[in-house]
Amino acid sequence: MNVRVGIDIGGTRIDAAAVAEGRDGDHRILLQHAVPTVRGREGIREGLRTAYTQLLERLGTERPVASLGIGVPGIVSGGRVSHAVNLGLDGDPFDLAAEAGALTAVPVRVDNDVKAAAWGAAQWLRATDGAGADVDLALLNVGTGLAAGLVLNGSLRRGARGLAGEIGHLVTDRSGPPCPCGKRGCLELYASGGGLARRWSGSAAQLMVAAADGDAHAQLVREDLVAGLAQAVRILVQATDVEQVVLAGGVVTSTPALQGALLAELRSHGADSGFEQHLAVHERVRWLPEDYPAGSVGAALLPGEG
Amino acid sequence: MNVRVGIDIGGTRIDAAAVAEGRDGDHRILLQHAVPTVRGREGIREGLRTAYTQLLERLGTERPVASLGIGVPGIVSGGRVSHAVNLGLDGDPFDLAAEAGALTAVPVRVDNDVKAAAWGAAQWLRATDGAGADVDLALLNVGTGLAAGLVLNGSLRRGARGLAGEIGHLVTDRSGPPCPCGKRGCLELYASGGGLARRWSGSAAQLMVAAADGDAHAQLVREDLVAGLAQAVRILVQATDVEQVVLAGGVVTSTPALQGALLAELRSHGADSGFEQHLAVHERVRWLPEDYPAGSVGAALLPGEG
DSSP: OEEEEEEEEOSSEEEEEEEEEOTTSOEEEEEEEEEEOOOSHHHHHHHHHHHHHHHHHHHOTTSOEEEEEEEESSEEETTEEEOBGGGTBOSSOEEHHHHHHTTOSSOEEEEEHHHHHHHHHHHHHHHHSOOOTTOOEEEEEESSSEEEEEEETTEEEOOTTSOTTOOTTOBSOTTSOBOTTSSBSBHHHHSSHHHHHHHOSSOHHHHHHHHHTTOHHHHHHHHHHHHHHHHHHHHHHHHHOOSEEEEESHHHHTOHHHHHHHHHHHHHTTTTOHHHHHHOGGGGEEEOOTTOOHHHHHHHTOOOOO | OEEEEEEEEOSSEEEEEEEEEOTTSOEEEEEEEEEEOOOSHHHHHHHHHHHHHHHHHHHOTTSOEEEEEEEESSEEETTEEEOBGGGTBOSSOEEHHHHHHTTOSSOEEEEEHHHHHHHHHHHHHHHHSOOOTTOOEEEEEESSSEEEEEEETTEEEOOTTSOTTOOTTSBSOTTSOBOTTSSBSBGGGTSSHHHHHHHOSSOHHHHHHHHHTTOHHHHHHHHHHHHHHHHHHHHHHHHHOOSEEEEESHHHHTOHHHHHHHHHHHHHTTTTOHHHHHHOGGGGEEEOOTTOOHHHHHHHTOOOOO
16 A cells, blocks of 8 residues: 655645555545645745645654655646746746655656546546546536546546646637636636636625526526536537546535536536437536545546656 | 458448558558448448448459448447438437448447548558557548547547537537527537538638628628637647647538638637647648548548447
8 A cells, every 4th residue: 555645736725635545546545734825936835845744744654655746737747837827836837846856755746736636536436436447537627717637538638738628718709708818708707716706796605596586697697607617518528528527616516506507507408409318418417525635636646647 | 461441331422441451550541432322221231231342342352351340420339320310320220230240250340430530530640640659639520510539649539428529519609590409509500511501502612712702691601610610629629638630521621711711710819828829729730631531441440449
């Protein structure tokens, strides 16, 4: 049994987990530890160090660590991250593998946070759902942004340029509002926590209540949110035919009314179409439990390249 | 060197090819033969028999056939095809593997036609472009309908329900015109040969000329066609990050002006966005040569399940 450590660097928190990996690919979470994120190179460097060393102190010396994996929002290549705007790491790529290498002598792997979380969701399905080594899923992460990660036939799909699953900036309405990315009407504007926050001052749960109570603005925002999430799920299913789509992120996982509305939308879409019946998109949807740390577990168990 | 036969059953023609497969996975097309399609069970059965036996007669007995592969439009499972509306094979699934088994004792494989063509496009890239065993592409087939096939890291992706790449019935405009599938505003209505024929009475080349000459209706149809094709390419790239997108089908491969317009649209889209620059969608586009029989070659060389 190996003990592997994973660290998920998020916009507000750095989550670390120590995971015991069995010989059959099963896993057990031994310990979790979090520290707040401080943006910028120095802040991320220090946060990574603190999270790792404090986790190791709690873990004790009897269980040596076999590897360290890191998930980070941004484009990751060769251990370096770029475009990590939410972490204040603009400009030149930031060499996270080198930073981690200064902390430990064990093998280090770095990958995009949503890809790591998809790998974590695959472990969750294997542990709870009887999924096998050929587990097949998309993790749709509804966070500040909107992005997916793919595990196809048991393999993490990175893609030719490390961008597999980056559907948030597909344009869904060319006459829609401007997106910070420079385009208009991106899916992420409607179907993400950040997009919701620009249009609604409360929580997603409050949105659903207000819409049900007849608030016209809330109804409009709800409609766009549900339609956007449904479109994201359908794009993933129709492009890749993944067996399951696991939705993650507080906006959906903590809002049962939104989950119900999304399933109803998926179920009603093309109810008369034989193709849609065969596609059965709504049957593929799962919700990642709020307390399952897919990001850090996935980072801990990250496979090698290739 | 094995000789393998592939048969691509299309709406108007049944294309057969005999392909010599080398030990290194290289291939050479020995012979091609086509017969017209006659719709319905009896017509398809007889067409399959005629295409296969006439190809074998021309091939001669000195080169025994090692396998037979068949590509067919529709949903294929266990050698049976369903929803093959264009072939007049509605209703109960049609057992093509059994039909083929009555013709020959060699191993038979049956798959969806676009998946077979994607596998054929992978062989084309390997033969002409130096692509390796990990060739990574989506074939976007712009035919009567719009559908894609995926070859990811050298493996044909079928998907959980055999539907990987079926993006034609993603809704791109919920207030758009009704689609025969029962929904509204499907991508296929704008970006396919069938969709074009419903809005324009000439060829795609004539459309491009009329639009350039100022015909307002032609300009509208052109804009929708180009935008729809661009959206299909982007969905494939952003969902899966395939290295290359190979476009096939006469509408695009025989219309250089349309190819130019599509590339310009992809290049201009989000030109100010760092993410789009990294994505570089337009650099991934290739055109399948009109005379390369990807459907029958891919069917001939189809890999086994799994």
